[in-house]
Amino acid sequence: MADATQARQAAANAGAGVLTLEREAHTLADRLPEILINAQRIAHTVAHGLHGRRRSGPGETFWQFRQFQSSDTLRQIDWRRSASSDHLFVREREWEAAHTVSLWCDLSPSMDFRSHLAPVTKRERALLITLAAAELLVRGGERVSLLGLTPPSASRKATTRMAEAVLAHEGSEAQQATQPPKVTLARFSGAVIVSDFLDPIERTRTHIEALAADGAVGHLIEIVDPAEETLPYDGRTEFLSPDGGQRWVADRVQTLRARYQERIAAHRAEVRELAQRMGWSFLVHHTDHSPTEPLLSLIMRMQGSGADHRWQSQESATAEHLQQPEANR
Structure with a gap:
């Protein structure tokens, strides 16, 4: 009798789990078109005035016409184009040496968090930045993969x-993971990892070092809800784990604020040190800020520009904020 009761309970729990995943899938399906449209719009905004990596060189795809130069051979002249002008023109082809950039964003339960200080969840912002970055990279002539x-x-x-693909794998084991797959990327390829990086540093180090084992160049973007950084609560406060399975109550949570901020800052310093040691870049993005900020910094960093001032200034602003007296916040 007990076994039958347990079996029915297990079946009921499994059914509830399936229904929960189904609701999440429908929610994501409803939001994905909007997220995708926003990603393309943001990519268009950031791309304005920036130049991609596409350039002339050996290849089969037409690139552009340019005027004939003394160093060119007669075989390079495009006589049809030249016949309609007083000048000779050469047909250039696109250089087919695009890099491959692998992107990964954390879609685990911890990314579903949104406080009263932010307009969106960390998950939505991570997915938005990932898709917008992919759109920009493709426009720049690169190959991209999720x-x-x-x-x-x-x-x-x-x-x-x-x-x-994100929608098709909603609720899968891969999307429950808080770390990217342990794969080795090809040398000279790139990686963009978008996460809250709240796992113990040992786990993060193991997975990121695996990606960089053969010299791939990468970029880490930490997505942070402002409440996770400042702990802006007072009095008796209840905290729940992402899956709701754990509960903790603090009677006077404001007394924990200074120590909490110290631990957050120390953990972030470890992630930053990991990135610097591998020659990767690191950016902190707050969900109450515009998503164009990290995207612009990312693209400028990938182009090798030293003018990506927001990459450093955002971290500096965060450090200054954490060091401000509580009364000034």
Whole structure:
């Protein structure tokens, strides 16, 4: 009798789990078109005035016409184009040496957090930045992939296919993971990892070092809800784990604020040190800020520009905020 009762309970729990995942899938399906449209809009905004990596060189795809120069040979002249002008023109082809950039964003339960200080969840912001970065990279002539979900592609539909892959794998084990897959990326390829990086530093170090084992260049973007950084609560406060399975109550939570902020700052310093040791870049993005800020900094860093001032200034502003007296906040 007890076994039958336990079996029914297990079946009921499994059914409830399936229904929960179904509701989450429908919610994401409702939001994905909007997220994808926003990603493309943001990518268009950031791309204005920036130049991608596409350039002329050996290849089969037409690039552009330019005027004939003394160093060119007669075989390079495009006589049809030249016939309609008083000048001779050479047909240039696009240099087919695009890099592959693998992107991964944390979609685990901890990313579902949103406080009263932010307009969106960390999950939505991470996915938005990932898709927008993919859109920009494809426009710049690069191949992009969603690590563990989609193969490298330079197609203009690559971003849409990434969004479809996220939806198709909603609730899967891969999307419950708080770390990217342990794979070794090809030398000279790139990686963009978007997460809250709240796992113990040992786990993060193991997975990131695996990605960088053969010399891949990467970029870490930490997504933070402002409440996670400042602990802006007072009095008796209840905290729940992302899955709701654990509960903790603090009677006077404000007395924990200074120590909490110290631990957050120390943990972030360890993630930053890991990135610096591997030659990777590191950016902190708050969900109450514009998503164009980290995207612009990311693209400028990937282009090798030293003018990505927001990359440093955001971290400096965060440090200054944490050091301010509580009365000034």
